[in-house]
Amino acid sequence: MAVNTLTIDGKEIAIEAGKTILDAAKEAGVPIPTLCHMEGVHDVGACRLCIVEAEGTPKLLPACVTAATEGMVIHTQTEKLQNYRRMTVELIFAEGNHVCSICVANGNCELQDVAVDVGMDHSRFSYRFPDRGCDLSHSQFGIDHNRCIMCTRCVRVCDEVEGAHVWDVGSRGPDCFIVAGLDQPWGEVDACTSCGKCVDACPTGAIFHKGETTGEKEGDRGKMAFLTTAREKQEWTR
Amino acid sequence: MDLTELRAVAQKEKDRQRPTRIHCCTSTGCRAASATEVYNNLKAAVKAQECGDRLEVVSVGCMGFCGQGPLVQVDPDNHLYGQVKPQEAESIVTATLGEGRTEAEQLDPEQPFFAYQTPVVRKHSGKVNPESIEEYIAVGGYESLYKVVHDMTPAEVVAEVSNSGLRGRGGGGYPTGLKWATVAKMPEGQKYIICNGDEGDPGAFMDRSVLESDPHLVLEGMAIAGYAVGADHGYVYVRAEYPLAISRLQKAIKQAKRYGLMGSQIFDSPFDFKVDIRIGAGAFVCGEETALIQSIEGARGNPVPRPPYPAQKGLYDCPTLINNVESFANIAHIIGEGAEAYASIGTENSKGTKIFALTGNIRNNGLIEVPMGITLRTIVEEMGGGVPDGEVKAVQTGGPSGGCIPKDLLDTPVDYDSLKAVGSMMGSGGMVVMDQNTNMVEIAHFYMEFCREETCGKCVPCRTGTVQLHSLLTKLLKGQATATDLEQLKQLSYMVQETSLCGLGMSAPNPVLSTLRYFPEEYTSLLVQPAYLNGHAAEPAITATAKG
Ligand SMILES: Cc1cc2nc3c(=O)[nH]c(=O)nc-3n(C[C@H](O)[C@H](O)[C@H](O)COP(=O)(O)O)c2cc1C
Ligand code: SF4
Ligand code: SF4
Ligand code: SF4
Ligand code: FES
Ligand code: FES
Numbered sequence: 078m079a080v081n082t083l084t085i086d087g088k089e090i091a092i093e094a095g096k097t098i099l100d101a102a103k104e105a106g107v108p109i110p111t112l113c114h115m116e117g118v119h120d121v122g123a124c125r126l127c128i129v130e131a132e133g134t135p136k137l138l139p140a141c142v143t144a145a146t147e148g149m150v151i152h153t154q155t156e157k158l159q160n161y162r163r164m165t166v167e168l169i170f171a172e173g174n175h176v177c178s179i180c181v182a183n184g185n186c187e188l189q190d191v192a193v194d195v196g197m198d199h200s201r202f203s204y205r206f207p208d209r210g211c212d213l214s215h216s217q218f219g220i221d222h223n224r225c226i227m228c229t230r231c232v233r234v235c236d237e238v239e240g241a242h243v244w245d246v247g248s249r250g251p252d253c254f255i256v257a258g259l260d261q262p263w264g265e266v267d268a269c270t271s272c273g274k275c276v277d278a279c280p281t282g283a284i285f286h287k288g289e290t291t292g293e294k295e296g297d298r299g300k301m302a303f304l305t306t307a308r309e310k311q312e313w314t315r
Numbered sequence: 316m317d318l319t320e321l322r323a324v325a326q327k328e329k330d331r332q333r334p335t336r337i338h339c340c341t342s343t344g345c346r347a348a349s350a351t352e353v354y355n356n357l358k359a360a361v362k363a364q365e366c367g368d369r370l371e372v373v374s375v376g377c378m379g380f381c382g383q384g385p386l387v388q389v390d391p392d393n394h395l396y397g398q399v400k401p402q403e404a405e406s407i408v409t410a411t412l413g414e415g416r417t418e419a420e421q422l423d424p425e426q427p428f429f430a431y432q433t434p435v436v437r438k439h440s441g442k443v444n445p446e447s448i449e450e451y452i453a454v455g456g457y458e459s460l461y462k463v464v465h466d467m468t469p470a471e472v473v474a475e476v477s478n479s480g481l482r483g484r485g486g487g488g489y490p491t492g493l494k495w496a497t498v499a500k501m502p503e504g505q506k507y508i509i510c511n512g513d514e515g516d517p518g519a520f521m522d523r524s525v526l527e528s529d530p531h532l533v534l535e536g537m538a539i540a541g542y543a544v545g546a547d548h549g550y551v552y553v554r555a556e557y558p559l560a561i562s563r564l565q566k567a568i569k570q571a572k573r574y575g576l577m578g579s580q581i582f583d584s585p586f587d588f589k590v591d592i593r594i595g596a597g598a599f600v601c602g603e604e605t606a607l608i609q610s611i612e613g614a615r616g617n618p619v620p621r622p623p624y625p626a627q628k629g630l631y632d633c634p635t636l637i638n639n640v641e642s643f644a645n646i647a648h649i650i651g652e653g654a655e656a657y658a659s660i661g662t663e664n665s666k667g668t669k670i671f672a673l674t675g676n677i678r679n680n681g682l683i684e685v686p687m688g689i690t691l692r693t694i695v696e697e698m699g700g701g702v703p704d705g706e707v708k709a710v711q712t713g714g715p716s717g718g719c720i721p722k723d724l725l726d727t728p729v730d731y732d733s734l735k736a737v738g739s740m741m742g743s744g745g746m747v748v749m750d751q752n753t754n755m756v757e758i759a760h761f762y763m764e765f766c767r768e769e770t771c772g773k774c775v776p777c778r779t780g781t782v783q784l785h786s787l788l789t790k791l792l793k794g795q796a797t798a799t800d801l802e803q804l805k806q807l808s809y810m811v812q813e814t815s816l817c818g819l820g821m822s823a824p825n826p827v828l829s830t831l832r833y834f835p836e837e838y839t840s841l842l843v844q845p846a847y848l849n850g851h852a853a854e855p856a857i858t859a860t861a862k863g
Contacts, residue, residue, distance in 0.1 A: 122620040123774050125814045137813050142620040164810050168779040201803060202783045227772065246615060246772070249598065251782050253772030 083149040098140040098151060099127055109153050110162060110191045112169075112226065112280055114141040117301030118233035124226070126165055126191065129153045137161075159195065166192050167200040174206060174223040175281075181294040182282030188226060209254060214264030217287055218276055222254055225283040231255060231275035238301055243269045255283075274301065316575040316582055318461055321452060324574070328453040333371040337361075337411060338388045338441060341374040342527045343520070343559055344381035344681075349401060353385045356404030363405075366412055373450075376528020378441035380428060382680030388424070388441065395424040427697040428679045433660060433686045435668045436644040440528035445563050448570035451531040457576050459650035460535050463542050464584045467650075472543035473499050476646065478654035480666030485511055485602075485639030486716065486743045487818075488665075488731040494636060497626040498544040501634035508541050508549035509630065509637040511607060515554070515599035516714030517765060519745040521670040522640035524682055526553065526560035529644070530567035534590060536643030538577065539650060541588040544636050549590040552607055554597045564592055599715075599769035603817050604637045606771065617773045618817035639743065641670060661687035665730035669741065675711075675748035676702045685729065692725040695748055705750040709833070713742030715762040715769075716822030718829025719755065738829040740822075755830040755837045760788040766823040777820030780811035784827065791838065797845045801838060805831065 079094035083101060090105040097120075102109050112124040122142040129140050132150040137158070140151075152158070169188065177183045209222035232244040232255065243266050247256035258266035276284050277297040285294045303315050339354040357372040378386045383397035387404075389411050396407060396419040406417035434440070443450040451457070463472050477492025498506060510533060514522040526533060537549045553561050568590055571577035579587040593611050595601045601616040608630050610616040629635025645667060649657045658666045665687040671694070674680050678700030685694065691710050695701065709719040718739035720727060727733050731741050749758070767781040787804045790796040808824035808831075815821045831838060 120620075121773070122816055125775055125816065128814055139620065139816075144622075160806075161810050161814055164807065165775050165814065168775055168783065171783070172779045202807075203786060205782070226775075227778070246617075248772070250768055250770040250772045250778060253778065 081145055081147045081149075083145055083147070083151060085151045086153055092145055096145055098129060098138065098143050098145045098149070101145040102129075102140060102151075102153065107153055108194075109140050110194050111141060112187060112191060113228040113230065115230050115234070115278060115280075115298065115301060117303075117305040118230065118237050118278075121229060121233070124165070124169075124228060126162055128158060128161065130155055130158060163195045163197050166195050166197045167202055169226050170197070171200045171202040171204050172207070173209075173226065179291055180224065180282040181285045181289045181291065182224075182296075183292040185292065185295050186282060187280035187298075212257065212263050213287065214262035215269070215271070215287075216264060217271055218263070218273070218284060219287050220255065220257075220263060220284045221282065223283075224281050225255055226281055227253055227255070228280060229255075230278040230280060231284055234274045234278040234301055238304055239270060239272050239274050241268045241270055241272075244275065277301070318458075318465075318582075321457060321461060324449060325453045325455075328449040331449075332453070333367075333369055334391075335370040335411060336390045337370065337372045337407065338375040338378075338390065339372060340376065340378050340384060340386045340441060342377040342381075342524060343557075344377060344524075345384035345386060346559070348384045348398070350385035352401035353387065353399050353404050356401050357387070357408060360405040360408040364408060364412070366408070370408070370411060373444050374446070375442060376440045376445045377437075377524040377682060379432070379437065379682040379684075380422070380679070381682060383422060386441075387419070390442075393424050395422045396420060397422040428681070428683070428700070431689065431693060431698050432684050433668050434684050435648050435657075435660070436525060436532070436641055436670060437528070437682070437684045438648070439532070440524070443529065445528050445530055446566050448531060448567065448574060448576075451529070455651065456531055456647075457535055459647040460538050460542075460576065461582050462650055463539050464582045464586050469499060469543045469545060472539060472650070475654045476543070476649060479645075479649045479657040480654075480661070480664075481642065481645055481649065481657070482665065482731060483639055484641035484645075484669065484743065486713070486741065488741055491638060491642055494626060494638070495540065495543055497624075498546070498634050498636040501627065503545060505548075505631075505633045506544055506546035507630045507633055507635040508537050508544070508546045509604075509607065509611070509625075509635055510537055510549065510551040510640055510643055511602060511604065511637055512551055512553040512557070512560070512640045513595050513599075513602035513607060514557075514640075514743065515597070515602045515769070516716075516743055516745045518674050518747060519672050519714060519743055521672055521682060521744040523557050523560050525640050525644050525670070526551075526557065527563055530560075530564045531571065532644045532647055533640055534564075534567055534571055534577065536646035537590060538581065538588045539646050540636055540638070540643065542586050544634075546636065547587045547589070549588065550593050550611055550630075551590060552593045552595055552601075552611060554595045554601075556597050561592060561594065568592070598771070599765075600771045600817070600819050603819060605817070607637070608635065615771075617771045618819070620816060641744070662728065662730045664732055665741075669729065669744060671712075671744045671746040673699055673746050673748070675746075676705065676707075676750035676753075677748040678703050687730045688728045690726050690728050691720065694729070694746070695725060699748060702748065702750045705752070707748055708751045708753055709749045709755070711739075711747040711749065711758065711826075712745065713740040713822075713825070714745040715765045716740065716818065716825055717742045717745070718825050719749070719758065719833060720829075721833040738825075738832055740825070755834040756788065756791055756841060759827045759830045760785070760792060762826040763788055763823070766819065770819060770823075774816040774820060776811045777815045777817075777823065780807055780815075780820070781823055783807060784811065784824065788827070791841045794841060794843060796842055798842055799845065801842060 127140040128137040236242040257263040403419040409415040410417040481491040482488040606616040
């Protein structure tokens with residue numbers, strides 16, 4: 078097994094060739110904030126929160142999709158990175174309607190956690206207060222597009238783990254939204270098996286179980302990684 | 316088909332051609348100004364005057380002087396007529412026969428607009444009928460393809476392209492030879508060639524013109540590339556807004572197949588190469604190479620993180636060579652004339668020529684092909700004839716990804732590195748001249764609006780950052796922005812530039828940053844004091860006062 082050694086925030090770490098900087102950081106115990114990354118599905122590099130600096134490279138590198146190579150010297154908490162991450166989170170908050178106090182995911186939301194991590198208390202950008210609507214047509218679940226951060230974890234989990242491909246991204250740019258089936262109400266999409274994986278995968282309160290009230294949603298995020306590696310590891314329970 | 320047969324086709328075509336040729340541009344620019352009627356009337360006049368044995372009317376591609384369309388040019392006399400009206404066609408034929416005068420406006424074919432040009436890619440543009448492969452063969456077409464297939468190894472072709480110093484004309488300026496070498500070095504197996512004809516920059520029409528005027532030149536370049544890197548299948552990706560380019564390409568592919576210049580066993584060699592056309596729906600982001608590949612595969616045109624680069628893992632996960640239309644259009648010339656001859660044009664680090672679409676507040680609008688290293692001043696003041704009733708304020712290059720170069724820097728030579736050094740970029744070839752009445756904040760606002768609409772929406776900084784940048788610029792223009800807003804505009808610009816996933820986001824703030832760099836007073840003069848000061852003491856940091 079080929080191994081690469083690198084340094085992350087001063088910690089030396091040896092890691093299997095082909096692994097990403099994010100994998101290496103996890104192994105070294107260095108936390109890097111992420112939102113679109115989820116174990117069990119492929120990475121897309123969309124949220125840009127996991128950016129890090131590598132000595133000798135002028136570009137900022139997204140840790141989740143950049144291979145860890147021999148001799149890299151990585152910094153994850155420079156002033157610039159902290160500043161940019163905070164701006165990223167502010168941009169996300171300003172884009173949707175994130176009123177945590179009345180949200181199903183309050184206290185259990187990855188976006189909220191990241192906001193705390195990067196020290197964001199308010200957004201310096203003007204709030205856009207979109208009116209993107211809610212789809213409550215599914216018998217068990219609902220989606221509130223106003224809380225969606227377009228991480229596409231639901232899209233990937235439904236396609237790659239459940240194999241149903243109910244979700245996709247519709248439209249472009251600021252009008253982007255998560256679309257069910259052929260732009261149908263979720264409840265009318267026959268392909269949906271009601272497995273609930275997208276509910277667990279969603280980092281925010283955008284997709285939820287119907288009937289949940291403030292702070293009641295608890296996504297089971299480790300489930301995807303467990304499901305996708307169960308056969309390989311011969312571990313059928315957890 | 317072998318070389319003798321190819322040359323026989325050329326000879327037969329030369330014998331067919333009449334000694335006098337009236338070239339009538341029927342490309343998109345002139346078509347919009349009733350060139351089709353001019354062409355039909357010219358044809359009818361030749362028929363009526365029964366002079367078809369001496370004289371022929373030829374539908375040709377763009378002559379470059381599109382602002383003066385419809386254009387008619389006569390060989391061998393080299394008479395050039397501009398803004399030809401359909402009713403003037405008859406007298407042009409009469410005048411060409413030396414039997415009368417014409418009212419049609421004569422233009423000077425030696426004027427600076429033409430004189431400073433070095434046609435390489437556009438050598439046959441406006442001279443040959445783009446719908447006739449025989450005309451292309453008659454001017455030496457497909458000889459370069461023959462040469463590589465029979466006399467050169469793939470490695471030699473790659474070396475020739477490397478030695479020519481050609482850099483990508485799609486905007487990035489990546490060395491073409493290096494890209495070819497990377498794809499060639501990938502293990503044998505299925506590989507693809509893609510020709511990027513998406514051309515989404517507002518105001519740019521260089522690639523459309525090349526495809527419309529000389530489609531075989533692009534196909535020949537792609538086939539040579541296929542031979543060099545070991546690919547047997549190519550795609551041309553053209554936007555749906557270019558119907559004429561698409562139909563001429565389709566015709567060209569059909570003709571090339573008929574002659575055995577495309578398909579299997581080209582020139583009776585083991586080399587196979589076929590080309591398919593893929594039509595894009597006109598999203599700017601689909602010009603980005605990874606998004607374009609997604610789009611050809613039938614998926615949503617979203618960029619994906621690189622590496623892996625398309626050269627390693629591209630279309631259907633196979634090694635893929637993707638180049639711009641103009642890049643491919645240089646290849647036949649490089650092979651035909653040799654890398655050294657090509658490299659003698661241009662500067663140390665930027666070889667050859669570049670086509671620009673010269674537009675804006677300028678007398679002569681149109682397409683120009685200039686040698687690298689020419690100064691912006693020569694282009695604007697001499698070729699473009701300067702700004703009508705006024706003075707130039709800035710020149711914008713690189714479209715929504717580029718920047719504005721102020722008039723003090725007009726002596727900047729046009730090459731990849733110099734343009735970058737002054738905060739703009741070569742881009743794909745848009746060049747907009749702005750006069751002293753232009754509001755630079757409005758320009759930045761215009762391009763930001765474009766990027767905001769065109770972002771694919773995949774990554775956060777580009778999707779939401781462009782919206783916030785746009786609204787900050789709107790706030791400025793409305794006279795509602797404070798110094799804090801301006802600072803935020805700057806900081807957010809850097810953030811979007813440094814953290815976005817693809818080139819669209821990385822370059823979207825460029826128009827803001829370059830206008831801020833050269834015209835800061837236009838921004839500060841729009842600032843107002845924050846409301847909490849209530850008209851009292853100004854913060855020391857704020858120097859400018861409210862406007863209007
Ligand atoms: C947003 C965006 C739009 C682009 N549009 C085009 C385009 O319309 N045509 C083009 O040739 N290249 C375009 N490019 C550059 C391509 O990604 C790619 O670099 C180019 O086609 C490579 O060809 P070249 O090396 O011959 O320039 C674009 C890049 C970005 C980031
Ligand atoms: S999704 Fe998260 S951040 Fe948004 S309102 Fe709910 S708890 Fe708050
Ligand atoms: S419940 Fe399962 S099948 Fe239905 S959309 Fe969610 S992940 Fe897909
Ligand atoms: S619904 Fe949830 S998982 Fe899907 S894109 Fe939006 S935030 Fe991500
Ligand atoms: S976690 Fe890496 S870009 Fe989102
Ligand atoms: S389109 Fe006719 S000269 Fe350019």
